[in-house]
Amino acid sequence: MLHTQRNIVCNANLLIRSLTKAKVVVRGLQLKHQYDAIVVGAGHNGLIAAAYLQKSGLDVCVLERRHVIGGAAVTEEIIPGFKFSRASYLLSLMRPQIMQDLELKKYGLKIYLRNPSSYTPLDKPGGLDGKAKSLLLGSNAKKNADQIAQFSKKDAKAFHEYESQLERIVSAIDPLLDNPSVSLPSVMGSSLRDKWSSIKPVGALVGSVKSMGSDLPAFYELMTAPAQKILDRWFESEPLKATLATDSVIGAMASPQHPGSGYVLLHHVMGELEGIKGAWAYVQGGMGGVSQAIANCAKDHGAAIFCDKPVSQILTRGSKAQGVVLVDGTEIKAKVVLSNATPKVTYLDLLPQNTLPKEEVDHLKQFDYISPVTKINVAVDRLPNFIADPNTSESDPMPHHQCTIHLNCEDSSLIHDAYLDAQQGKITSSPMIEMVIPSSLDPTISPKGSHVVLLFTQFTPYKLAGDAQWDDSNRNKYADIVFDTIERYAPGFKASVVGRDILTPPDLENTFGLTGGNIFHGTMSLDQLYMARPTPGLAGLRCPISGLYLCGSGNHPGGGVMGSPGRLAAKAVLGDFKALSK
Known part of the structure; x- marks a missing residue:
């Protein structure tokens, strides 16, 4: 209850500060009634599309429904002094061509490379001699072999x-x-x-x-x-x-x-x-640093980015996109519309009914958004101290603090068991946990001596069994199970907690617009990849509605902070724009 009350107060204060910042972002900009291109959603893919289009000479407007840009690649100060990468939390997949084309380093992107990359502490000592306590992997082949050899000489080779x-x-x-x-x-x-x-x-x-x-x-x-x-x-x-x-x-x-x-x-x-x-x-300042660098590039070339501008409908005339309508009723016209929302939101919620052929609507309704993810963002007043590798200093992070820490991962059967629990709508007693501590490398996101801990956990069902809801009671019940698990590996962790932010699949959907809470805008299964993403008839960036493009992760090549869907959509727009302008 204490966590919940503290977070409510923190969120209220943050909202006031964030709304003030949002006004600063758009100060001096006047929302016009017409643009060459409108981008719905200021997630990283939408911002990338906007930057490419604006650099190429189009007049571009980005409309974001939240008070802050970034979509799931966002930094939010949920607890005073602690800056959380509230959804996505690591950078790797961003395409090098995009980094180069948009000059993201010039526009403020700074990163901290991680090495080692992976740490798995054991609940009980094991290995060939019964004394191995953990597995630490990184970029050094010799060290990797030595670590793996604790468990198998064959595997080391x-x-x-x-x-x-x-x-x-x-x-x-x-x-x-x-x-x-x-x-x-x-x-x-x-x-x-x-x-x-x-x-x-x-x-x-x-x-x-x-x-x-x-x-x-x-x-x-x-x-x-x-x-x-x-x-x-x-x-x-x-x-x-x-x-x-x-x-x-x-x-x-x-x-x-x-x-x-x-x-x-x-x-x-x-x-x-x-x-x-x-x-x-890790991105300096959190994952919002990626989105901000892209936005800086887009704005530097003249793009207009507005927060607190939720779109209620994509305007169409016949089989051509004409612009958008905001929730407040404002109409904004454009020659092209790009949507960074999920396929479901774009095609089934924002388009007027009967716009798409029935066959495509049926395919879209079958698109799989099932997600097992609950993200828990935690502020702590000291570093976790793992039994497997005790801290040598109260304040200095050790190598294993800097990488992804895998808990409940000593045996593949533990992962499968947690999955089976979720399939039955249960709150699992053995969650799969990936813990990262970005403040171990980035000193800008937490007070000195304190740390930001991000927990990417699975498996949690979108719907609980017996019509139970993901209310505060069940959110905290699950989070307590996660914290009890961490406590087994790092005693004292629970006592170090200053506050926490719990995002179940429905919370991820409601907060970030991720249908089903799916971080990839749809399951990355073979039947939903490449020429079938999001459907065979809508793959390849263009759809039956002329001038409408899907630029988010629901399109090829899929999810992660990669940027390709945004870049590819922008290239398609530029190839079509002359014809669409007639």
Whole structure:
């Protein structure tokens, strides 16, 4: 109850400060009645689209329903003095071309690279000699081998080849991330324009497949097989397999035992920062620093960005987008409209009924948004002290504090059991927890000596069994289970807590507009990827409504703070704009 009361007061104070800041952002800007392009939603993809379009000479307006920009890539001071990356919390997947084109470092983006990258403390000592207490992995191959050898000599030798194969596959499919997906309607279209627009995506697809070479069977297996099957073939030690298996279920209501979970694993190793493949980093000031740098670029070139401007409808005339209507009734016209909202919100909520063909509406209604994620943001007055690797100093972070800390991950069966609980609508007693402490590297986000702890937890159902609701009682019941789990590994953690912010799947939906609470704008399963994202008829960026583009993660290549959907949508708009302006 104390946490709840404290957070209510903090949120009220923050709202006042945030609204004041929002006014500063738009000071001097007057919302016009017409633009070349309107972007609905100031998430990172929407801002990227706006920046590219404005740089190319279009007059662009971004409309954000919340008091702050960033969508899920946002920083919020929920507890005074503590700046939380309230939803997304790490940077890796942002495409290097976008970083370069938008000069994000020039516009304020600063990052802290992490090494090591992964830490799994054990609840009880184990390993070959019964004395191993943890598994710490990073970029040093020799240190990784030594760590893994505590549990299996065979795995220590296999790990490097496993990583090398994933890196080769990622390099092969890299071009697919920077090009539109193949659009089946375009390929099958009768017009020369349709066929011409499909040439480059088809070429990228063929090129990626050819470059796979001898890794093509492994890629096919990753796309279709359970991650557990793949990991069992490579390794024998459970702490290693379970640690790697977490990447196969992040954001997915799936077990490592499910076919197709291998792709989610692959998706999370596609990143690159500072020229380092697979690197992950904290953003200075929190993830809102990414969105702010993109917004700075867009505004510097003349884009107008407005907060507290929720859109109620996309205006259409016939089969062409004409602009938007705000909740307050204001109409704003535009030649093109780009939506950073989910496919469900864009096509089923914002478009007038009967705008899309019934077949497409039926497909959209079947799009899977099921999410298992509850995000808990915590302010603490001292560093967690893990039994497996006790702190050597009260104030100085150790290497394992700087990386992703995996709890309840000593054995893959623990992950599967938590998934089964969620499938039954239960609040699991053994949640899968990924803990990060960004203040271990970034001193700007918490008071000196205190820290920001971000907990990405699974598996929590969107709907609880027996028609129970995610009210404060159940939110706190689940959070207490998570905190009790952490306490087993790091005694004293609960006593260090200053305050907490709990976001269940319905909270993620209501706060950030993430349908179903899904952080990827839709499940990243094989049937919802590439030419089928969000549906076969709506893939390839264009839809039956001329001048309307989906620029969010519900389009190819999917979720994560990657930016490709925004960039690809902007490129499609620029290719079409002359014709649309007639």
